[in-house]
Amino acid sequence: MAFTNDSHFEPCSGDLISGLQALLPEDSLVIGEEPVRPYECDGLTVYRETPLAVVIPENEAQVIAVLQLCHELGVPVVPRGAGTGLSGGALPHSQGVLLSMTKMKSIVRLDPKAQLAVVQPGVRNLAISEAAQPHGLYYAPDPSSQIACTIGGNVAENSGGVHCLKYGLTVHNVERVRVVLMDGDVVELGSEAPDSPGLDLLALFIGSEGLLGVVTEVTVRLIPTPESARLIMASFDSTTDAADAVAAIISAGIIPAGLEMMDQATSAAVEPFVNAGYDLDAAAILLAESDGSSEEVDAEIAKMEAVLQQCGARSMKVSTSEQQRLLFWAGRKAAFPAIGRISPDYYCMDGTIPRHRLGEMLSAIRSMETKYDLRCANVFHAGDGNLHPLIMFDANVEGEVERAEQFGAEILELSVAFGGSITGEHGVGAEKINQMCIQYNADELERFHSIKKAFDPQGLLNPGKAIPTLHRCAEYGAMIVHGGELPFPELPRF
Amino acid sequence: MAANFPFPNSPGFRRTESVEHCIEKWQQQIAKAAESNSPLSIRGGGSKDFYGRETVGDTLDSTAYSGIVSYEPSELVVTARAGTPLAALQDTLAEHNQALAFEPPHFGPATVGGCVAAGLSGPRRMRAGPLRDFVLGTQLLDGNGRLLNFGGQVMKNVAGYDISRLLAGSLGTLGIITEVSLKVLPAPEYEQTQLLTADLNEARALMRSWSGKPLPVSATLWSAGELHVRLSGANSAVQLAAKGIGGETLEQASAQTLWRKLREQELPFFTTGDQPLWRLALPACTTPAKDAAINENERLLEWNGGQCWLRSTLAAEKVRAFASNAGGHATLFRGGERSGDIFTPLAGALLTVHQRLKNEFDPKGIFNPGRMYPTL
Numbered sequence: 001m002a003f004t005n006d007s008h009f010e011p012c013s014g015d016l017i018s019g020l021q022a023l024l025p026e027d028s029l030v031i032g033e034e035p036v037r038p039y040e041c042d043g044l045t046v047y048r049e050t051p052l053a054v055v056i057p058e059n060e061a062q063v064i065a066v067l068q069l070c071h072e073l074g075v076p077v078v079p080r081g082a083g084t085g086l087s088g089g090a091l092p093h094s095q096g097v098l099l100s101m102t103k104m105k106s107i108v109r110l111d112p113k114a115q116l117a118v119v120q121p122g123v124r125n126l127a128i129s130e131a132a133q134p135h136g137l138y139y140a141p142d143p144s145s146q147i148a149c150t151i152g153g154n155v156a157e158n159s160g161g162v163h164c165l166k167y168g169l170t171v172h173n174v175e176r177v178r179v180v181l182m183d184g185d186v187v188e189l190g191s192e193a194p195d196s197p198g199l200d201l202l203a204l205f206i207g208s209e210g211l212l213g214v215v216t217e218v219t220v221r222l223i224p225t226p227e228s229a230r231l232i233m234a235s236f237d238s239t240t241d242a243a244d245a246v247a248a249i250i251s252a253g254i255i256p257a258g259l260e261m262m263d264q265a266t267s268a269a270v271e272p273f274v275n276a277g278y279d280l281d282a283a284a285i286l287l288a289e290s291d292g293s294s295e296e297v298d299a300e301i302a303k304m305e306a307v308l309q310q311c312g313a314r315s316m317k318v319s320t321s322e323q324q325r326l327l328f329w330a331g332r333k334a335a336f337p338a339i340g341r342i343s344p345d346y347y348c349m350d351g352t353i354p355r356h357r358l359g360e361m362l363s364a365i366r367s368m369e370t371k372y373d374l375r376c377a378n379v380f381h382a383g384d385g386n387l388h389p390l391i392m393f394d395a396n397v398e399g400e401v402e403r404a405e406q407f408g409a410e411i412l413e414l415s416v417a418f419g420g421s422i423t424g425e426h427g428v429g430a431e432k433i434n435q436m437c438i439q440y441n442a443d444e445l446e447r448f449h450s451i452k453k454a455f456d457p458q459g460l461l462n463p464g465k466a467i468p469t470l471h472r473c474a475e476y477g478a479m480i481v482h483g484g485e486l487p488f489p490e491l492p493r494f
Numbered sequence: 495m496a497a498n499f500p501f502p503n504s505p506g507f508r509r510t511e512s513v514e515h516c517i518e519k520w521q522q523q524i525a526k527a528a529e530s531n532s533p534l535s536i537r538g539g540g541s542k543d544f545y546g547r548e549t550v551g552d553t554l555d556s557t558a559y560s561g562i563v564s565y566e567p568s569e570l571v572v573t574a575r576a577g578t579p580l581a582a583l584q585d586t587l588a589e590h591n592q593a594l595a596f597e598p599p600h601f602g603p604a605t606v607g608g609c610v611a612a613g614l615s616g617p618r619r620m621r622a623g624p625l626r627d628f629v630l631g632t633q634l635l636d637g638n639g640r641l642l643n644f645g646g647q648v649m650k651n652v653a654g655y656d657i658s659r660l661l662a663g664s665l666g667t668l669g670i671i672t673e674v675s676l677k678v679l680p681a682p683e684y685e686q687t688q689l690l691t692a693d694l695n696e697a698r699a700l701m702r703s704w705s706g707k708p709l710p711v712s713a714t715l716w717s718a719g720e721l722h723v724r725l726s727g728a729n730s731a732v733q734l735a736a737k738g739i740g741g742e743t744l745e746q747a748s749a750q751t752l753w754r755k756l757r758e759q760e761l762p763f764f765t766t767g768d769q770p771l772w773r774l775a776l777p778a779c780t781t782p783a784k785d786a787a788i789n790e791n792e793r794l795l796e797w798n799g800g801q802c803w804l805r806s807t808l809a810a811e812k813v814r815a816f817a818s819n820a821g822g823h824a825t826l827f828r829g830g831e832r833s834g835d836i837f838t839p840l841a842g843a844l845l846t847v848h849q850r851l852k853n854e855f856d857p858k859g860i861f862n863p864g865r866m867y868p869t870l
Contacts, residue, residue: 113702114779136706158652169650171659172627185843192777193822194800195624195663197838198848198866200613203626203659207652224708247568253591253680293708295730352648354569384649385569424650432653439653443640450854451655454847467654 003047003088003430006472007076007464009095012052014073016097020053023065028103030054039098042083042090043145046347046401047430051078051092056100060180060216063099067214068184070097076460077182079210081121081153084145086348087429089156089209089465096463099214101152107131108217115222116175116192121152121215125159128220137222140167143425144333152215158207160425162258162332163289165383169425171206173221179205179213182456192219204451209427210462212455226291229257230301231325234313235282239263242284243358245311246382249288250355252307254300258289259383260332263362266377266390270331270338278331279315286313286382287332289325335379336390343375343392347404350432351415352386352424364414365389372407374400386424387415413438428466436466437473445470513575516559517641520670523554524639528858536666536862538577541602542612546665546865548832554670556607563673564647567592571630571647573675576607587678595622595679599757607671613663616757617713617724620778620797622679626662631675634661636668637856647675666862667870668855682712682726686733687749690741692721694790695781701798702779709735715756716795717763724753756796759828763794767805770830774802774817782820787812803827814838837866845869 020029030036031053040048052075057063070077076096083090092098105122112135117128125146129138142161143149149159155177160169167173176190190202205212236242242261249256262270262285267278278285286308290300301318308316319325331338339346353361362378369376377390391407393400412422412435422428422435436445448467452459468476527534533551537543560577567590574583580598583606587593597616598609610632615624631645634657645651645658661671692700697716704711710727723739725732736743744752755761764771769792776782778800787808794803806813810826817824823838840848852859852870864870 112706114777115705116777158656160650165649168623168627171656172623181843181847185846187842187844187847189844191821191823193775193820194619194778194797195613195775197823197825198840198844199664199668199851200626200660200662201844201847203656203662207656212655224706226708250570251568253683255679292727293731293734295734296710296728299728299730352650354566354571354647356566356569381650386648386650419646420648421646421651421653423653424648425652427652428654436653440643444642444644444654447636447642447644447657447855448654451657451851454850454854457850 003091005093005430005464006469007093007459009074009076012073012075012095016069016073016075017053019069019073020055020066020097023069024055024062025058028056028058028062030056036098039080039083039092039100042080042085042088044086044088044091044429044431047088047091049092049094051094051096051098054098054100056103058103060186063180063214063216064184064186066097066099067180067182070460071183071458074458074460076463078462079156079214081150081156082124082148084149085153085157085427085429086350087423087427087431089427089429089462091430091465093463101150101214104216112137114192116219117222118217118219119151120217121155122150125149125151125154132222133225136225138225139220140173140223141170144336151218151220155206155215155218156208156210157425157427160381160386162260162381164381165259166255166257167223171203174202174206174218175221176219177202177205177215178217179215181213182458182461187213190219207427209429209466211452211466212461214461228294228297229289229291229325230297231319231328232288232301232304232308232316233278233328234286234288234308234316235279236284236286236312237282237314239284239362240359241312242286243355243382245286245308245313246355248307248311249304252303254303256288256304256383257291258287260287261285261380261382262332262335263378265375266335266339266379267331269342269377270334273334273338273341274327274330276327276331277317282314287328332379335377339377339390339392344394344396345392347391347393347408349389349391349408349411350386350423350426351412351420352384353415353418353420355382355385357418357420358382358387361387361414361418365411368407368410372403374403374407376407381424384424385420409435430465433465433468433472434476436468437476442470442473445473513559513561517635517672520554520635521639524635524637524860527552527860528637531858533860533863536611536670538605538608539579539603541600541604542608544828545612547836547868549862549865551860551863556605556670559672562586569647570649570678571675572678573631573647573673574606576605576670576672576674578606580604580606580609588681591681592678593681594628594676596625596628597622597757598625599759601758606674610662610674611664611666611671617715617753617796620714620800621712621726626659628677629658629662629674630677632658632661632671633673634668635670635672637858637860641672645675649677665866667852667866669861684729684732685712685724685726685749686736687744687752688723688725688736688739688741689744690721690723690739691719692716693719694793697721697795698779698781698799704739705779705798709738711735713753714796714798715752717761718791722752724749763803763805768829769805769807770826771828772804772806772813773825773827774804774813774822776800776802776817776820776822780820782816785816788816810835840867
C-alpha cells in the first residue's frame, strides 16, 4: 500500500532547521534520518514517511513560535498526539515538520464542583478518568486505545468508544478548546458556560483531523461514575437475529450503556486469548450493558433479557460481579490484537451504516471474502451502526495487500450506498481519502476546502489529508467507474 | 419496518405541489438576490422573529417545504424538511414514545429548520445536551445556490468537517437549511417534580450537591425563593432520588404545565413588566461574584445555574461585564435595542475566522446579513 500526498510545496527557502534550533531547547527538536524514524507512521503502519524535523514543544509559546516560523517559511506542519490513530492522520509530510504534542501532558485544573478538567493536549484519555476517580467522576469517551491515546488526538478525530451510544463522542463531552492557528494566532472555542457567542466553531473544530489548528488546552466535562454496571452476553444462531435484537432493544425504549456485536470468526479468535466463556458455536454474540443506580440497572437488565429472549437468543449470561463484567468485555476489547495473533496482518475498516442494513452488509462481506480470497472477522458497535471488519492478509504473499485494500474499499463504498459513512470514528486521514470522493460530490468537497481556507488560508496544516482535492477525485474516479458514468465528468482528466 | 414517509395526510403538514419546486424556486431567488446584491431574510414560522438583530431584505419563506422525509424509530433518527412544523414532528415522535431530548422551545408556530437555525434548547439541556449534539445531518443551499448534503442519518460520521453542527445556531447566516436529520431518544419512562424552598445561595448549594451524584435530575428551575427539580428515568430510580432530594411532590399535570411554561417563557417572570430579557450563559454550579446592581429578584435560573434569565434595564455593558466576570456571556434575548449588539461581540482572530467562513459560504452576503453580528 502506498499513500501519495498530492500537496506539494516550494522547497523551503529559509533555513528551517536553524530557525527551529533558535526557538527550541535541544531535546524538543529531533532531526536526522534515523532519529526521526520512530515518527514515520501512526497506528496505520502501512503508510510511512519521514519529516524534515520532529518538534516536541513544551508549552504553548513554543507551539506559537514554531507555527509562526513555518508559516513564514511556507513549511507544512503535521500535528501528532500519541500516534495511535488508525487512518494515517499523523503520517508525516516529507517536506514538513511533525509537531508531537506529547510533552504537553499536565492536568492544568480538575474542578470536581464544576465537574470539569482542564488538560493539556498530551494528557492520555485514561489519565483524565484516573485523576477524576477520587471525586467519583470520569471522562466518558473510551476509545479502545484509551491507555495510550491523548485528548488532543481525541479532539482531532472526534473519538468514540464502546459507550458512545449513551454518553456520546468527544464532541459531546468537550466544553472548550484553546487552539493555535497556523499563523500563530490563538483562539478559544467554546467555554465553561453553555453555548458560545457566534457560530459553533467548537463543534466544527472537533474531528477536523489537525487541518484547522493545533490544540494547546482542552476543557472536558466529567460525569458521575455510575453506581453500578452489569453486562448481558447473549448468543445467537444467526447474525440477522442478533441484528434484529439490537433494533428490538432500542425500540423498547432502552439506550444501553454499551451494545456490541461480534461474529463467530471474532469470538473464535479472542476466546483462546481471554477465556471469557464465549459461545463458540454462536453465529453472533451480543454484549449489552446497563449502568446507573442499582435499581435502574436491575430493571433495565430484566427488560433487555426479556427482549433478547424474544428475539431468539440461544443462551444468555448476566454478569454478577465487576470482575465477570470486565471478563465479558475483555474479548471484545482484545478483538484487534487477537486477530493480529491469527493473521500476519489485518486491515481494520470503520464504516457506519443504518443498523437495519447490517444483515445485508454482513452477507455482502461474506461474498467479498470469496471474491478477494481473504478472511474477514467483524466486530460491530451495534448500538450506533459502526462496523469494524477486520480483513486478514499476509503482506508477504504477492497481491494480498492490494486485494485487502480493494476489499476494504468495496466495504466503504457499500456503506455509503447504504446511507452510511466511510468512517465512524477512525477519521479519513490518509487512508480513506479516495473514498471521500464517493461520499461527497465536488460541490460539497469544495465547501470543506473553503472551511480549511477560513482557518488556514495557506493550506499548511496537515495538508493532503482528510479532504481530497477535486483532481485527486478525478483520478480516483477514473479507476472506479460506476454504471458506466464517471464521477466528476466536468473535470479535465490528466 | 423502514418507513419512508411521503408524509401522511395529518393536518400538521402542509404538503402541496410546491414541495417539489421549492428548492428550484429558492435557487432562483438566491441567484436573483446575489445578482442584485439584495439580502434575503430566511423565515420559517416566524416564531423567533424577535431573536437576534433586526432582519433586512426580502422574506424567503420555508414553510411550504414541509414533511417528514424518513423516520425509523429503531434507528433513533428522523429526517424532516425545514418547513415541517416542530409540533407536528414532535407528535409523530410521541406516537412512537420518542422525543427530541433537548426539549426545544417553540415560541409560536416553530418549524424544524428554524429550530435548528436558532439553536435553542429547553430545560432538559442540562441532562441531555444542547440541540447541536442531536444534529446528525443537514441539507443546505449555499450562497451559490448549490444544494449540499453534510453528515447523514447515522450516529457516527467523522468523514469531513462537521458542517451540520456548525449550522446549528447559525441563524441562517451561512445558508438555507433545507432538511435536517436529528437524533431522537426514547421519551422518559417516568417523571416527577419536587418543589423546595431555597434562597439563591441555598439553591446553588443544593444543585451543586446533586450534580456531583448520579441522580436522574433532568431540569432545575429557581425563581423567587422556590426551587423546582424534575427527575426523569426508571420509576424506581426517580422515587429513590425524590426521597433523597426531599421537598413536596408536584401533581403530574401541574408539573407538566410548569416545565412547558418555563420552556415557552410563559411564566409571570417572563410575561410581566417590560424590562428587556437577558439570557446569561454561565458556568453551572458556580457562584458569580456579588454585583449589587444585579438584583436577585430579577433572576430566574435553569440548568443548575448554567442559564440565568435576567429582567433588567441595566446598561448592556454592565450586564455583559457581569456575565463575563463570571466566565460566561450575555445575550439580549427579548426587548431592548435591537440594532446594536445582541450577542456578546467577537474580536480578533475569532472574528476573522467568522468573517472568512461567512464569506466562503455566502460571498454576496445575502443570507440574514447582520442578524447575528453587524459584520456577518
